[in-house]
Amino acid sequence: MSDIFKGMKPSRRNFLRGAAASGAALVGGATVARAEGDPAILETQPWSQFLGPGVDEAPYGMPSKFEAHVRRQNVPWLTADPISSINFTPLHELDGIITPNGLCFERHHAGVAEIDPGEYRLMINGLVDRPLVFTMEDLMRFPRENHVYFLECAANSGMEWAGAQLNGCQFTHGMIHNVQYTGVPLRLLLQEAGVKTTGKWLLPEGADASGMTRSIPMEKALDDCLVAFKMNGEALRPEQGYPVRLVVPGWEGNMWVKWLRRIEVGDQPWHHREETSKYTDLLGNGQARRFTWEMDAKSVITSPSPQKPITHGPGPMVLTGVAWSGRGTIPRVDVTIDGGANWHQARMSGPSMDKSMHRFYFDFEWDGKPMLLQSRAHDSTGYVQPTKDQLRAVRGENSIYHNNGIQTWAVNEQGVAENVEIS
Amino acid sequence: MSKFLKGFAPIGAAVLLATPAFAQDALGLGRAALPDEIAAWDTDVRPDGLGLPVGSGDVFTGEEVYVEKCAACHGDFGEAVGRWPVLAGGHGSLSDDDPVKTIGSYWPYLSTVYDYVNRAMPFGAARTLEPDEVYAITAYLLYVNDLVEDDFTLSNENFLDVVMPNADNFHMDDRAETELPEFSVADICMENCKDSVEITMHASVLDVTPDTEETADEEAVAVEEPAAEEVAEAEPEVAEEAAPAVDPALIAEGEGLFRQCKSCHEVGDGARGRTGPHLNSIIGRTIGGVEGFRYSRGFAEAADAGEVWTNENLAAFLMDPRGTMRGTKMSFRGLRDPADADALIAYLNQFEE
Numbered sequence: 001m002s003d004i005f006k007g008m009k010p011s012r013r014n015f016l017r018g019a020a021a022s023g024a025a026l027v028g029g030a031t032v033a034r035a036e037g038d039p040a041i042l043e044t045q046p047w048s049q050f051l052g053p054g055v056d057e058a059p060y061g062m063p064s065k066f067e068a069h070v071r072r073q074n075v076p077w078l079t080a081d082p083i084s085s086i087n088f089t090p091l092h093e094l095d096g097i098i099t100p101n102g103l104c105f106e107r108h109h110a111g112v113a114e115i116d117p118g119e120y121r122l123m124i125n126g127l128v129d130r131p132l133v134f135t136m137e138d139l140m141r142f143p144r145e146n147h148v149y150f151l152e153c154a155a156n157s158g159m160e161w162a163g164a165q166l167n168g169c170q171f172t173h174g175m176i177h178n179v180q181y182t183g184v185p186l187r188l189l190l191q192e193a194g195v196k197t198t199g200k201w202l203l204p205e206g207a208d209a210s211g212m213t214r215s216i217p218m219e220k221a222l223d224d225c226l227v228a229f230k231m232n233g234e235a236l237r238p239e240q241g242y243p244v245r246l247v248v249p250g251w252e253g254n255m256w257v258k259w260l261r262r263i264e265v266g267d268q269p270w271h272h273r274e275e276t277s278k279y280t281d282l283l284g285n286g287q288a289r290r291f292t293w294e295m296d297a298k299s300v301i302t303s304p305s306p307q308k309p310i311t312h313g314p315g316p317m318v319l320t321g322v323a324w325s326g327r328g329t330i331p332r333v334d335v336t337i338d339g340g341a342n343w344h345q346a347r348m349s350g351p352s353m354d355k356s357m358h359r360f361y362f363d364f365e366w367d368g369k370p371m372l373l374q375s376r377a378h379d380s381t382g383y384v385q386p387t388k389d390q391l392r393a394v395r396g397e398n399s400i401y402h403n404n405g406i407q408t409w410a411v412n413e414q415g416v417a418e419n420v421e422i423s
Numbered sequence: 424m425s426k427f428l429k430g431f432a433p434i435g436a437a438v439l440l441a442t443p444a445f446a447q448d449a450l451g452l453g454r455a456a457l458p459d460e461i462a463a464w465d466t467d468v469r470p471d472g473l474g475l476p477v478g479s480g481d482v483f484t485g486e487e488v489y490v491e492k493c494a495a496c497h498g499d500f501g502e503a504v505g506r507w508p509v510l511a512g513g514h515g516s517l518s519d520d521d522p523v524k525t526i527g528s529y530w531p532y533l534s535t536v537y538d539y540v541n542r543a544m545p546f547g548a549a550r551t552l553e554p555d556e557v558y559a560i561t562a563y564l565l566y567v568n569d570l571v572e573d574d575f576t577l578s579n580e581n582f583l584d585v586v587m588p589n590a591d592n593f594h595m596d597d598r599a600e601t602e603l604p605e606f607s608v609a610d611i612c613m614e615n616c617k618d619s620v621e622i623t624m625h626a627s628v629l630d631v632t633p634d635t636e637e638t639a640d641e642e643a644v645a646v647e648e649p650a651a652e653e654v655a656e657a658e659p660e661v662a663e664e665a666a667p668a669v670d671p672a673l674i675a676e677g678e679g680l681f682r683q684c685k686s687c688h689e690v691g692d693g694a695r696g697r698t699g700p701h702l703n704s705i706i707g708r709t710i711g712g713v714e715g716f717r718y719s720r721g722f723a724e725a726a727d728a729g730e731v732w733t734n735e736n737l738a739a740f741l742m743d744p745r746g747t748m749r750g751t752k753m754s755f756r757g758l759r760d761p762a763d764a765d766a767l768i769a770y771l772n773q774f775e776e
Binding site: 193394420 | 449450452453454455456460461464465467468469470471473496505506507517518520522524526529530531532534535538539542543546547549550592593594595596597598601602603605606607608609611612613614615616617619620621622623624625626627629631632633685697698
């Protein structure tokens with residue numbers, strides 16, 4: 001036990017951070033005190049002596065104050081204005097597969113619409129037999145389903161196309177969350193309106209001041225799309241589209257229209273701003289791909305990572321991360337600690353669900369030497385997550401979206417991790 | 424249930440024959456959408472012209488409207504201010520190292536411009552433009568992209584004649600052919616896969632990562648810091664000082680109204696200039712007086728003349744920004760009700776530097 005702290009020379013910053021995150025008392029003091037016994041045990045702590053807050057102190061409970069550092073964060077230089085911007089899920093602080101509602105990353109194009117559910121209406125129009133208007137109460141009378149799905153912004157890791165930029169998996173991979181949705185299958189609502197045989201495309205539209213729209217093919221709508229009103233059991237958060245959002249499993253997050261107010265049925269796509277100017281993939285030759293909806297298989301090691309250094313020194317340790325695929329499940333993740341010379345199959349833990357996040361672990365003995373960490377996801381179709389160089393060979397360097405290349409963290413003797421690229 | 428089944432039987436049968444996916448019967452939930460309701464929400468426009476309203480606008484009118492409502496963010500000629508989107512230029516740059524994707528260089532369809540301007544612009548005042556204004560802005564955007572002459576008029580009649588230069592350079596997702604076979608490797612290497620490994624790039628060299636720990640720590644401290652006694656002492660003092668009591672309901676109303684301002688203006692602790700100047704201590708402040716903010720000429724002249732914001736002149740400005748301050752870049756039409764101006768000013772008066 002005592003040699004846990006040997007050989008550990010973290011920077012002051014990481015030292016403070018590690019101590020704060022673990023909730024431990026001052027590590028230096030603890031080492032000294034060990035001979036005489038640990039004051040955390042020998043001294044009566046205030047929480048063991050005095051009464052705490054009673055029930056109802058927080059009718060809606062919040063995390064411990066010691067977890068205040070676990071929070072979404074944005075990258076201010078990325079966008080012109082926080083009203084049309086994005087922040088990032090703190091993946092490095094999470095475990096398991098479910099993202100807590102308050103930590104799900106936000107992406108707004110005109111700020112958060114605050115909609116009174118009493119004034120909420122969902123319209124279906126276009127190539128239907130019966131253009132309809134639904135209230136919240138109407139929606140609650142349709143048969144509903146529960147599904148866990150990841151939502152990943154197509155721009156996740158987009159800043160990394162040209163090379164390693166941001167130090168932290170929150171920033172390189174945090175445009176993703178994974179929650180359980182409760183909602184009505186979209187096909188039931190379409191069935192209610194009666195889609196004409198010429199109806200091949202849908203245009204969902206948001207009620208916010210950006211009026212978000214995307215064209216979605218009918219096959220997808222009939223397959224697994226949901227009109228959702230709950231996330232992780234409670235009402236959608238305002239920033240996630242309260243009271244109703246569209247769920248488009250496995251497909252890029254921009255299509256999951258929030259504050260959903262209308263669905264139009266048409267015979268061809270609309271080619272609106274978010275599927276022409278944005279969310280198209282400019283290739284090296286000046287040509288661009290459009291309608292690249294599916295999210296390719298991807299993984300990232302969340303700990304250790306630049307925001308989550310190793311603070312315990314050499315010895316037994318847990319490496320963990322998440323993996324997901326828009327085309328199915330993740331039966332396997334490989335991990336390397338030597339930059340890809342040798343790979344080890346990681347241990348998967350937790351439920352494995354279609355188009356949901358998966359959790360993996362690699363438990364090993366760290367010898368205290370520098371490491372180059374990578375993870376590589378295999379999805380249920382046989383697709384293996386490519387390297388960034390493999391992607392660049394196909395797409396060039398002018399892409400923004402759909403960067404699912406393998407991420408590398410360089411860990412030094414102190415356990416400090418950095419975002420790097422390797423040969 | 425059976426009542427609805429009867430009512431919808433003929434339609435249900437027709438759908439059933441055509442698309443098996445809709446084989447189940449309807450539940451009879453929801454109500455019919457009225458034509459006026461559909462017209463109110465269904466404003467979308469498609470490349471084939473579906474959804475275009477009757478109307479027209481020329482380049483000159485478009486320039487006027489654009490300079491008034493769009494240029495504060497997008498620049499007078501679509502060159503953009505700060506990180507706001509660039510709308511013009513970039514022609515022939517798509518395969519360069521640093522491609523500039525604009526309406527002229529990248530967007531495949533003109534209908535996208537009309538649809539987007541109409542649904543989402545101006546930023547902070549969406550859905551306020553008349554069809555003729557949208558046609559005019561669209562015409563001006565074609566002009567600054569060198570796609571039409573300055574005497575051009577765009578209308579629903581000639582809309583489909585405009586062909587965007589990059590229209591043919593898009594193709595459907597082809598990853599199934601170009602990537603999936605290559606990346607689906609059955610027996611991937613697990614041992615001795617590389618002879619050597621070199622680090623080729625470090626994120627720390629760029630150093631663009633936002634500071635996470637320090638900010639978090641400071642804020643965590645700040646939350647805990649304010650000692651209970653201090654707060655308790657300070658509160659009565661504030662209450663006594665606020666001599667002419669302002670109706671809290673008025674302030675709350677002002678706060679609601681301010682929502683349409685806050686995409687450009689900040690108030691409160693740490694407020695800074697964004698698209699518009701910060702508004703702390705606005706009453707009594709020199710008009711056009713925030714240092715470092717780039718004001719339009721009218722404001723700069725007012726500042727030179729030493730003019731100061733008062734309740735009266737601010738109310739007048741808020742009621743009619745462009746009438747009272749010619750050439751202002753503020754893209755706001757003005758409040759309709761003088762009572763709203765009072766409420767907004769009551770709200771703003773709470774914030775001091």
